[in-house]
Amino acid sequence: MTDDAAPAADSPAPSLELAGLKLAELRASIDNIDAALVHLLAERFKFTQQVGHLKAEAGLPPADLEREAQQIGRLRALATASGLDPVFAEKFLGFIVAEVIHHHEVIAEAR
């Protein structure tokens, strides 16, 4: 039996080199997805800014617990269907909504 795990002194082991190539490939896909996520988030905040102005004009409160409960249920179901951890999906929505409510408060205070 040969010891094929032993690296050569002057170059990385073939398996490590292959791992590096595969890692670069996976990271390129992750970078593409991240660009898509950033662009979608930019559009999402445009819509929520409109919601903020609308709520401020109509005198509605920035937070809406009923709407948030609906969103949580829907996103958890979509997460389960698409193979995403529903607990993470809920945390993710909470992270975004916290930012949105902060924006809405700024809009309401500026009026």
Add this chain to the structure above:
Amino acid sequence: MTDDAAPAADSPAPSLELAGLKLAELRASIDNIDAALVHLLAERFKFTQQVGHLKAEAGLPPADLEREAQQIGRLRALATASGLDPVFAEKFLGFIVAEVIHHHEVIAEAR
């Protein structure tokens, strides 16, 4: 001058009714974006799970500060170009990466 801000006693003021319709329209767009975000996140975690297994096989550490610094710089630039707050984009990446590193640690510990 008429007082057109005064609501009728038995129905919402026309402006409030219009605001409700517009709000429902904006929320439908936000819901579409959220579904897209959830599906992209599901795909992103599939890729990072592959990265986790690859790193564990190659004996690489779960976190990679150089890679993270590159991602932050790139996402901040994409955020600025697309009208998203770059500070938020960086917080968003931190939120995702914390979850990814947790997954990688679970993968490494399970081996």
